[in-house]
Structures are given as structure tokens and as C-alpha cells.
Amino acid sequence: MxxxxxxxxxxxxxxxxxxxxxxxxxxxxxxxxxxxxxxxxxxxxxxxxxxxxxxxxxxxxxxxxxxxxxxxxxxxxxxxxxxxxxxxxxxxxxxxxxxxxxxxxxxxxxxxxxxxxxxxxxxxxxxxxxxxxxxxxxxxxxxxxxxxxxxxxxxLKNPRCNLVIGNTNVFSSTGQLVAKVASLKTIYPEVITPILSTIGKASLRGESLLENEDYRALGELMDVNQGLLEAIGVSCNELSRLIHSSRAAGALGAKITGAGGGGCMVALVGNENIDAISRAIKNAGGVPIVTGVTDSGVRVDFDNE
Ligand SMILES: Nc1ncnc2c1ncn2[C@@H]1O[C@H](COP(=O)(O)OP(=O)(O)O)[C@@H](O)[C@H]1O
Ligand SMILES: C[C@@](O)(CCOP(=O)(O)O)CC(=O)O
Ligand SMILES: [Mg+2]
Structure with a gap:
């Protein structure tokens, strides 16, 4: 095995x-x-x-x-x-x-x-x-x-911050959400293409903010990224509720993670705010998961063959 x-x-x-x-x-x-x-x-x-x-x-x-x-x-x-x-x-x-x-x-x-x-x-x-x-x-x-x-x-440098995830427990299929964005991009290429390219620019700027450990600015740009994800139609009520509640409870930034349409959001959180943000996610109807970055990618845990 x-x-x-x-x-x-x-x-x-x-x-x-x-x-x-x-x-x-x-x-x-x-x-x-x-x-x-x-x-x-x-x-x-x-x-x-x-x-x-x-x-x-x-x-x-x-x-x-x-x-x-x-x-x-x-x-x-x-x-x-x-x-x-x-x-x-x-x-x-x-x-x-x-x-x-x-x-x-x-x-x-x-x-x-x-x-x-x-x-x-x-x-x-x-x-x-x-x-x-x-x-x-x-x-x-x-x-x-x-x-x-x-x-x-x-x-890149791992963020020296906590990541608090909020799960809406609304199932979403990545394939369907990717197809939805593709369809919007086909219908409105001159509108959607620049939004995707602006997301890419936010990410590039995020690289230097991460390097400089400027987590306040990093969080601010994550919020901008969220606005752009809303614009391409991949958020939903449940996600928006968790995102806004964690910002109000002191998150540095909060956005969808992954395909959206349900599933999880992620908040960038300083040590002092973990409990408040977990509570805010719970009160807004989500399931909080406090986690951090791991350097351990795929690995063999057991081998007796
Ligand atoms: N533990 C698992 N066992 C078997 N298949 C899994 C498991 N986890 C995920 N999958 C497969 O991945 C699919 C979900 O992938 P996807 O829609 O990309 O969502 P995400 O990657 O965000 O969880 C499931 O429908 C299933 O086919
Ligand atoms: C939406 C997308 O950018 C990420 C999907 O992530 P997830 O399957 O929702 O965990 C699709 C992709 O990168 O293939
Ligand atoms: Mg997937």
C-alpha cells in the first residue's frame, strides 16, 4: 500500500x-x-x-x-x-x-x-x-x-498573516463557472477582456507588496480584485455576505477564492483579529476555517510496496 x-x-x-x-x-x-x-x-x-x-x-x-x-x-x-x-x-x-x-x-x-x-x-x-x-x-x-x-x-514569500476561509457550503462546479466567464467574454470582449487584464495587473502589483510585506495594501488590492470578480458574475449573495462581514470585523482584505458562484471566500487577517473574523463569518451563515500556507506540496506519506 x-x-x-x-x-x-x-x-x-x-x-x-x-x-x-x-x-x-x-x-x-x-x-x-x-x-x-x-x-x-x-x-x-x-x-x-x-x-x-x-x-x-x-x-x-x-x-x-x-x-x-x-x-x-x-x-x-x-x-x-x-x-x-x-x-x-x-x-x-x-x-x-x-x-x-x-x-x-x-x-x-x-x-x-x-x-x-x-x-x-x-x-x-x-x-x-x-x-x-x-x-x-x-x-x-x-x-x-x-x-x-x-x-x-x-x-514568492509566504504571507506572514493568517488566512481565514469562509465556506458558504453552496456547491459550485468550476467547469460551469469557467464556461460562464468564457461566454461573457465572447459576447462582450471589449468589456470583459480589460477586466481580466486588470485582475492580472492587481496580481502583479500584489507580488511586490508580498515581497515588501505590506499586508495592508495587499488586502486593499484583494478587495479591488473582488470587485472585478463581482463584475464578471462569479460572486453570489452568500459569498458577498461573508466577504463584507469579515471586512467589517477587521480583515485586511477579503475575496472569493477559486471559481466562485458558491464555495469559499478567503480573508487576509492579522493575529489579533482571527477570532472576531471567524465569529463574523459564522454569524453571516458561513463555516470558518483558520489556516495558513504550507510549503509541503504533494508527498509520499506511506510506502510498504
Ligand atoms: N475527495 C475526492 N474524491 C473524489 N473526487 C473528488 C474529491 N475531491 C474532488 N473531487 C473531484 O473534483 C470535483 C470538484 O472539482 P471542482 O469543480 O474543480 O471544484 P474544486 O476544485 O473547487 O473543489 C468533484 O466533483 C470530483 O469529481
Ligand atoms: C477559476 C479558476 O481560475 C480556478 C478554479 O479553482 P477551483 O477549482 O474552484 O478550486 C479555473 C482555473 O484556473 O483553471
Ligand atoms: Mg477545481
């Missing part, structure tokens, strides 16, 4: 815009998905979503990994069992974490010799295939850990 795990992520800047090659800043966070794998007679995939074989309805991402790896290196069967602390369909990159941890598990079981760059790259091609179109951000950050600017794939 082999167990590999990979982290969730939040976007400080740049979701959606990054799909169009604009800049983004992502942080890997200390919430993980673990994938156990062992040889078996046939293919079994077990998770909180159900127990299946190759099944693109229930387990599209894991099924795609199983089939892609089989083409690279044929094997008879495996049993895959997934345990995850990452809420599914909520903007924290559960799809990327499960893809990357599953590839890593195969890499060790079948001794494929893939390095982290090739794990991230195969992960990205699978996100693209299942999601329709996808940036490299989620799979790259989940593979490498830390704070990373995309598309340059540069490691």
Missing part, C-alpha cells in the same frame, strides 16, 4: 483571469487530500462520492488519471481509496489535490520515475480535459506547495 497526499490552495489574486494567461498568486494551505493505492484484480475507486470502477460521472478526475497512466505503463488493476479534508466543489482546489495525489501514488506504485514538474504537467492536462479549459495554477501549487505566481511559476 502507498499513501500520497496533496494540499488545497487559495488564490490571493487572479482566479479566472489566469485561465487567459493573466497573472495570479496562489498559496498551498494546510488542508490535504490523501490517496491510498494498492494492486488489485480490477479498478476500484472509493471516496466520499461513492465506490466505482472507471466512472466519468462520479469520479471524472480520478478515472482520467487511471486511464492516462495505463496508457503510459500498462497494469492489471488497482484499488484507490481517497480520504479528504478539502470540501468538494468549493474553490479550494479539491480537484487538483485529488489528481496530483493520485498521480503521485501511481508514480510510486509503478515506479514511473516522474519528477514534480511532470506530475504537475500531467495534472494540468487532466484538469483541462475534465474542466473544459483550465489554468496550470491549481495543479502546480498543489504539487509544489508554498506561494506561487502563475504563469511564471515563481516561488
Amino acid at each position: 502507498i499513501t500520497c497526499s496533496a494540499p488545497a490552495k487559495v488564490y490571493l489574486f487572479g482566479e479566472h483571469a489566469v485561465v487567459y494567461n493573466e497573472s495570479a498568486i496562489c498559496c498551498a494551505i494546510s488542508i490535504r487530500t490523501r490517496v491510498n493505492i494498492e494492486y488489485s484484480e480490477n479498478i476500484v475507486i472509493n471516496s466520499s462520492l461513492g465506490t466505482t470502477g472507471i466512472d466519468y460521472e462520479i469520479h471524472p478526475y480520478v478515472s482520467a488519471v487511471v486511464e492516462k497512466i495505463r496508457k503510459k505503463s500498462p497494469y492489471r488493476g488497482v484499488s484507490i481509496s481517497i480520504e479528504s479534508d478539502i470540501p468538494v466543489g468549493s474553490g479550494l482546489g479539491s480537484s487538483a489535490a485529488v489528481v496530483v495525489a493520485t498521480i503521485c501514488a501511481f508514480n510510486n506504485l509503478l515506479k514511473l520515475g516522474m519528477d514534480k514538474e511532470s506530475i504537475a504537467s500531467l495534472g494540468h492536462s487532466i484538469e483541462k480535459e475534465i474542466q473544459g479549459s483550465a489554468s496550470a495554477a491549481d495543479t502546480y501549487v498543489s504539487t509544489m506547495g508554498g506561494t506561487i505566481s502563475i504563469p511564471m511559476r515563481q516561488h
Whole structure:
């Protein structure tokens, strides 16, 4: 049996815009998905979503990994069992974490010799295939850990601040939200393209603010980024309520993380305000998760093969 795990992520800047090659800043966070794998007679995939074989309805991402790896290196069967602390369909990159941890598990079981760059790259091609179109951000950050600017794939300083996430518990599908932005961009290219490019500029400015540890300005620009996400139609009442409540309770900045339309927001928070902001999120109907950045990307947790 082999167990590999990979982290969730939040976007400080740049979701959606990054799909169009604009800049983004992502942080890997200390919430993980673990994938156990062992040889078996046939293919079994077990998770909180159900127990299946190759099944693109229930387990599209894991099924795609199983089939892609089989083409690279044929094997008879495996049993895959997934345990995850990452809420599914909520903007924290559960799809990327499960893809990357599953590839890593195969890499060790079948001794494929893939390095982290090739794990991230195969992960990205699978996100693209299942999601329709996808940036490299989620799979790259989940593979490498830390704070990373995309598309340059540069490691940045981790923010020395807390991240308080608020989950609306409203499920959203990344593929659908990405398609919604694509459709707006096709209908109103002269309006939507500059918004996406302004998000990219906020992210680039965010890189130097992070370097200088100017968290007040970083938070202010995260709020600007949120305004632009509202403009492209990826927020919702529940998210806006959590975002405004955490700002009122003293967050340095607060915005959606990930695809939006439900799922999670993230607030940048100084030490003194963690409790007040968690309470504000709860009172506004959300579930708070206090977390921080992890440098630990995908890793092998257990291997007795
Ligand atoms: N623990 C898990 N086990 C199996 N599949 C998972 C798991 N977590 C996520 N997935 C897959 O990822 C999909 C959600 O991905 P997505 O819509 O991109 O949302 P997000 O990545 O923001 O959580 C799920 O519908 C499922 O196919
Ligand atoms: C909206 C997007 O920028 C991020 C999606 O993140 P998540 O799947 O909602 O965690 C899409 C992408 O980068 O592929
Ligand atoms: Mg996803």
C-alpha cells in the first residue's frame, strides 16, 4: 500500500483571469487530500462520492488519471481509496489535490520515475480535459506547495498573516463557472477582456507588496480584485455576505477564492483579529476555517510496496 497526499490552495489574486494567461498568486494551505493505492484484480475507486470502477460521472478526475497512466505503463488493476479534508466543489482546489495525489501514488506504485514538474504537467492536462479549459495554477501549487505566481511559476514569500476561509457550503462546479466567464467574454470582449487584464495587473502589483510585506495594501488590492470578480458574475449573495462581514470585523482584505458562484471566500487577517473574523463569518451563515500556507506540496506519506 502507498499513501500520497496533496494540499488545497487559495488564490490571493487572479482566479479566472489566469485561465487567459493573466497573472495570479496562489498559496498551498494546510488542508490535504490523501490517496491510498494498492494492486488489485480490477479498478476500484472509493471516496466520499461513492465506490466505482472507471466512472466519468462520479469520479471524472480520478478515472482520467487511471486511464492516462495505463496508457503510459500498462497494469492489471488497482484499488484507490481517497480520504479528504478539502470540501468538494468549493474553490479550494479539491480537484487538483485529488489528481496530483493520485498521480503521485501511481508514480510510486509503478515506479514511473516522474519528477514534480511532470506530475504537475500531467495534472494540468487532466484538469483541462475534465474542466473544459483550465489554468496550470491549481495543479502546480498543489504539487509544489508554498506561494506561487502563475504563469511564471515563481516561488514568492509566504504571507506572514493568517488566512481565514469562509465556506458558504453552496456547491459550485468550476467547469460551469469557467464556461460562464468564457461566454461573457465572447459576447462582450471589449468589456470583459480589460477586466481580466486588470485582475492580472492587481496580481502583479500584489507580488511586490508580498515581497515588501505590506499586508495592508495587499488586502486593499484583494478587495479591488473582488470587485472585478463581482463584475464578471462569479460572486453570489452568500459569498458577498461573508466577504463584507469579515471586512467589517477587521480583515485586511477579503475575496472569493477559486471559481466562485458558491464555495469559499478567503480573508487576509492579522493575529489579533482571527477570532472576531471567524465569529463574523459564522454569524453571516458561513463555516470558518483558520489556516495558513504550507510549503509541503504533494508527498509520499506511506510506502510498504
Ligand atoms: N475527495 C475526492 N474524491 C473524489 N473526487 C473528488 C474529491 N475531491 C474532488 N473531487 C473531484 O473534483 C470535483 C470538484 O472539482 P471542482 O469543480 O474543480 O471544484 P474544486 O476544485 O473547487 O473543489 C468533484 O466533483 C470530483 O469529481
Ligand atoms: C477559476 C479558476 O481560475 C480556478 C478554479 O479553482 P477551483 O477549482 O474552484 O478550486 C479555473 C482555473 O484556473 O483553471
Ligand atoms: Mg477545481
